Amino acid sequence: MELTLKMKVREKTKWKIQALRDAMDSFRQAVNDWIDVAWKHKITDRTLHSLAYKKLREKYPNLYSNSLQDAMNWAIQIVKTELKVNPDVKPKFDSFMISFKNVDFKFENDGFVIPLNGKRVYVPVYVPKKYYKWLVNGKFGRLYFKEEDGEIYAYLTVKVEDKPAYEPKLWFGVDLGVQNLVVVADNKGREVLRFDGETVNHYKELLEKERARRQRRQMKYLNNRKFRLGSKHRNFSKYINHIIAKEIVRKAKEYQACIVLEKLRGVKRRSAKMPKWVRKLLHRWSYHDLIQKIKYKAKLEGVPVIEVSPRNTSKTCSECGYVYKRFKNQRLFHCPNCGLIIDRDLNASTNIARKGMKEFNKRAFLPALKGEASSPQRR
Ligand SMILES: [Zn+2]
Known part of the structure; x- marks a missing residue:
């Protein structure tokens, strides 16, 4: 089965964060450029590549070639769906993200080494303990960086072997x-x-205690979004x-x-x-x-x-x-x-x-x- 592991980026170095944000911005723009071309020519397959690849490669020098191609794949998917659902309005891609193919990144020392601006850049992340078994044995798919509520998260897709199910008794x-x-x-x-209302209240209390404990220990980095912000x-x-x-x-x-x-x-x-x-x-x-x-x-x-x-x-x-x-x-x-x-x-x-x-x-x-x-x- 395929898992998606979500890890918060720990990097605080200004130029690295800026480079990552710039790359995400370029990725978003590139997807929209690909959408323009696909929409204009009504093309939703890989022949799109020859129409704009060279031009876009020059326009976005900070995007790695595979990322630019991924941007194309995103655009193709978006246009394909939109042509079926709403063929009169050109779609717009507004996620702030970038994706990398598994050949382009490495996981080491609790972080990812990714190509940014022609360099290999190490971006550390917070790794929950339970993820290690998959990070060690799993087969990596794509790696995404995505911004949510002002924070950058890494999403890694991992293929892990299913445990064979037992014969039920x-x-x-x-x-x-x-x-x-x-x-x-x-x-x-x-x-x-x-599990009834009483169970729920019990866990609500536990959660409050956990919150207080985390605050006391100033473990703000642990899922702080979950405990601090709205929703x-x-x-x-x-x-x-x-x-x-x-x-x-x-x-x-x-x-x-x-x-x-x-x-x-x-x-x-x-x-x-x-x-x-x-x-x-x-x-x-x-x-x-x-x-x-x-x-x-x-x-x-x-x-x-x-x-x-x-x-x-x-x-x-x-x-x-x-x-x-x-x-x-x-x-x-x-x-x-x-x-x-x-x-x-x-x-x-x-x-x-x-x-x-x-x-x-x-x-x-x-x-x-x-x-x-x-x-x-x-x-
Ligand atoms: Zn009866």
Whole structure:
């Protein structure tokens, strides 16, 4: 899988920072120049190169040749998309960034050596500890420098080998509810994890403590944007999502379980019927982000993940299988068929886990039927 590692540039030397900013500025202008040419001639492939490369090479002597070509590739992509979406208005590229191909930079001594103004320039970055394993073993893709809120960040794409997923012994259904944010239950109906308002407050307190601790130690450089500047809320829910995802994946690995998620489409559809404040809450909570985080962390840990349709998962009785069509998301699910009374989120997550187990076994069984000789390890 491909990871993107984000590292803040630590360089304080004025001329280096200026050179980097100048290069980013030239890159942005070069992309816009390429867009002009592509737009004028309606060309969106590499033949664009011969039309303007020489001229632009002279215009931007501080851009390395591969960066100038990358600028062209960006322009081609932008024009291509724009011609489909909005063919009357010429697009404009306004990101403040520059990209380098992997042959053009090196990672050493916690920094990148990049070509700037015809020289090899060393730009140090802050490297989070957990990145080292990927910086040592991963295969580098592109390196970007990008300005955000007045700071320059390096983004490095790295290809890392997937850990092979284990054969699951258990299934963990993840229910994304409203009152209880996230409830996880296994296919046997046992509650595994519950994250609710209390959990959130607990982590909010922890975060405040962490903030204070960082201030005391003057570790301003550590994620200071996250803790100091605005958009606090978004960052807090991302932080909570990170904690929830991490815990779910850790638990799944411990029990050799497969994580079963509802396909997101269902969450959207379900939320469309809800009152505005609930939709707002859902939106704020950014389920999409949580699901992405779970998938991403699971992949890194070799934990299998399966997605199932959300159809009737909250309306089915996890005891007798009766589908209670008129059930309206009350806190308790009361089955009119067998009389079961159960927490609605526990009921839903149990159903999700079982759905996932069925789906998983179906998929595992099908290839065995098609080619029995080729897969003798399947029972
Ligand atoms: Zn029932």
